[in-house]
Amino acid sequence: MTAAEDPFIPLPYCVGRVRRETGDTASLELLPLAGPRPSFKAGQFNMLTAFGVGEVAISMSGDPAETEGFVHTVRNVGAVSGALARLETGAALGLRGPFGTAWPTEEAIGADVLIVAGGLGLAPLRPAIYEVLARRERYGRVVLLYGTRSPRDILYRAEMGRWRRRLDVDIEITVDHADPAWHGNVGVVPRLIPRMSFDPQNTFAMVCGPEVMMRFTASALHEAGVSFERIWISMERNMKCAIGLCGHCQFGPDFICKDGPVMRYDRIASLLAVREI
Amino acid sequence: MAQDGLSVGVKAVIGREEIGALIAALSARGWRVLGPRVRDGAIIYDDVAGLDDLPAGWTDTQEAGRYRIERRTDAALFGYAVGPHSWKRFLHPPVERLWQARREGDKVTIIAEKNDEKFAFLGVRxxxxxxxxxxxxxxxxxxxxxxxxxxxxxNTFLIAVNCGEAGGTCFCVSMKTGPKAQAGFDLALTELIEGERHEFLVEVGSEAGGAVLADLPRRPAAPEDIAAAEAVTARTANAMGRTLETEGLKELLQGNPEHPRWDDVAQRCLACANCTMVCPTCFCTTIADVSALDGTAERVRKWDSCFSLDFSYIHGGSVRKETKSRYRQWMTHKLAHWIDQFGTSGCVGCGRCITWCPVGIDITEEAASIRADSGKCQEGGNGRA
Structure with missing residues (x-):
């Protein structure tokens, strides 16, 4: 029995470059030890195993067009993610994937693209940003709104700076708590939406962040005239298997691992309104 | 093997003693034979070596929150309904190693499990x-x-035994799953007891089943034998302990996530997870990674329950903190979302969740209660269109 035949068996990978993004967050390049890296779509995730500690679902944060390894941005929030975030170049780990649904970067061709990220939610959106910017001429206006707790928590700082200098992307960053050096926006990210320029009748919105942030963002987008069918969010639930067999990630009739994580808002809006569903 | 086997659909009659010969024939062919046994005051499933291991002359009485085994007046081998075990514990074991990893220097080797055991289940309802x-x-x-x-x-050989007794919490007739096995078995038995007569009608359900039956002393089934077996299951069908109205049930539950009955049941539910452990279809699992000092690590898969707080934990807290939302998840999944996910209800009407609930919560009663006053609540559904 090989790993290719059994989706429960992780493949061996090793850590390539490591970039410490913030105090508790690192981006790891993961290189396959055997065979080529499988292709993936923006929005999909892998199951990463720290041997002897456990396994956790983490979205890809790298460019799907680059073929060498996977990039995952990991925040230390528990035993497994902590063990992963502390890995150094050369360390071995296990990987299963890719799993799940993708951002609608193909469907959005010809339309305005509004990307709204909260906190670590920027990581699963970054592959979509790469795809849109790589074929920038195929889209209308491109807007990126990003909210974090504080200026210290801003991810991909150098890259954000490069994107901000582009004249064909509108980027706004807002923080919940400013420090004395911060001269930018303060407040929650949905408040930025009415200020931005896009055609609500012809916009695809891709939203990722805490569930409450995604609900308020969807409401603000809806008020601005974007229909729920054009809003996509990436859901998070406990996952043990990633292949629809462990039952943990159920969200109504859907399994977030295979029917998500990227889901069209109109299909789940009524369930999102139910507490503890 | 086909030439000396009996073809699918053939019916024959064997004596009570031939059940022992059947166990021996399966063992001789390399199957690990599992069947009913009396243990710890219950009829459970485990290895059976011969006729003497079977629960001859025992029955069970079941009600919500209550299970007892009692003596029968006859020597029936399968004169009970179902106990706390189901065959799930063999096909989808409570604890199962998925793989081992061994580290040698920088290299990690992953070793898969073999899973080459052959099971024969005797007494599948x-x-x-x-x-x-x-x-x-x-x-x-x-x-x-x-x-x-x-x-x-x-690799599993299935010997169904049609029910001669309906348990007090059974509702297979409502779920259209019994009490007579229709398909999917290798052999199906119906126990025929009348005065001094104690025989079994055997129906062949597969080529493998026909080959095993061909080894046993038997006589062809007469029309009276077949009629007697039909009468057994007809009598059982009329004695169901419970009913569940399934018409529109999926829409009813998906359309009522805020029904006050969920608060009501949460006042009684202990979130103990018994219902999910005894359920023959509940499939949820968690994983545990374990490492040893010798450099090996392994991943174990274990049954899990949507009634535990841990089940829905993501950093920051559990999604389903209240018992109300956990019971709602279990029952709505079982009776409604399952149909969207797998094209079938997740409930087969075995009644185990009712019997083994320590406070006697009855899924049929909860569903009926939501149906009785669903008019007050929202219309529409949360299922897939």
Whole structure:
């Protein structure tokens, strides 16, 4: 029995470059030890195993067009993610994937693209940003709104700076708590939406962040005239298997691992309104 | 083997003693024979070596929150309904190693499990056969089949035993799963007891079943034998302990996530997870990674329950903190979302969740109660269109 035949068996990978993004967050390049890296779509995730500690679902944060390894941005929030975030170049780990649904970067061709990220939610959106910017001429206006707790928590700082200098992307960053050096926006990210320029009748919105942030963002987008069918969010639930067999990630009739994580808002809006569903 | 076997659909009659010969024939062919036994005051499933291991002359009485075994006046081998075990514990074991990893220097080698055991299940009820087919859909018919389950399932020999007794919490008639096994078995038995007569009508359900039956002393079934067997299951069908109205049930539950009955049941539910452990279709698992000092690590898969707080934990807290939302998840999944996910209800009407609930919560009563006053609540559904 090989790993290719059994989706429960992780493949061996090793850590390539490591970039410490913030105090508790690192981006790891993961290189396959055997065979080529499988292709993936923006929005999909892998199951990463720290041997002897456990396994956790983490979205890809790298460019799907680059073929060498996977990039995952990991925040230390528990035993497994902590063990992963502390890995150094050369360390071995296990990987299963890719799993799940993708951002609608193909469907959005010809339309305005509004990307709204909260906190670590920027990581699963970054592959979509790469795809849109790589074929920038195929889209209308491109807007990126990003909210974090504080200026210290801003991810991909150098890259954000490069994107901000582009004249064909509108980027706004807002923080919940400013420090004395911060001269930018303060407040929650949905408040930025009415200020931005896009055609609500012809916009695809891709939203990722805490569930409450995604609900308020969807409401603000809806008020601005974007229909729920054009809003996509990436859901998070406990996952043990990633292949629809462990039952943990159920969200109504859907399994977030295979029917998500990227889901069209109109299909789940009524369930999102139910507490503890 | 086909030339000396009996073809599918053939019916024959064997004596009570031939059940021992059947166990021996299966063992001789390399199957590990599992069947009913009396242990710790219950009829459970474990290895059986011969006729003497079977629960001869025992029955069970069941009600919500109550299970007792009692003596029968006859020597029936299968004169009970179902106990706390189901065949799930063999096909989808409570604890199962998925793989081991060994580290040598920088290199990590992952070793898969073999799963080459061959099971023969003796005494599979019609509802349990239906439950196995439900889990077949879950584990084998999705985009990622479960390799270990599939290997075990393909090597399993199933001997159904049609029910001669309805348990007090049974409702297989409502779920259209019993009490007579219709398909999916290798052999199906109906126990015929009348005065001094104690025989079994045997029906061949597969080529493998026909080959095994061909080894046993038997006589062809006469029309009276077949009629007697039909009468047994007809009598059982008329004695169901419970009913569940399934018409529109999916829409009813998906359309009522805020029904006050969920608060009501949460006042009684202990969130103990018994219902999910005894359910023959509940499939949820968690994983545990364990490492040893010698550099090996392994991943173990264990049954889990949507009634635990941990089940829905993501950093920041559990999604389903209240018992109300956990009971709602279990019952709505079982009776409604399952149909969206796997094209079948997740309930087979075996009644175990009612019997083994320490406070006697009855899924049929909860569903009926939501149906009785669903008019007050929102219309529409949360299922897939």
């Amino acid at each position: 019609a509802c349990e056969l239906a439950a196995i087919m439900v889990q077949d859909r879950v584990f084998m018919e999705g985009p990622y089949p479960d390799t270990a389950y599939r290997k075990r399932r393909e």
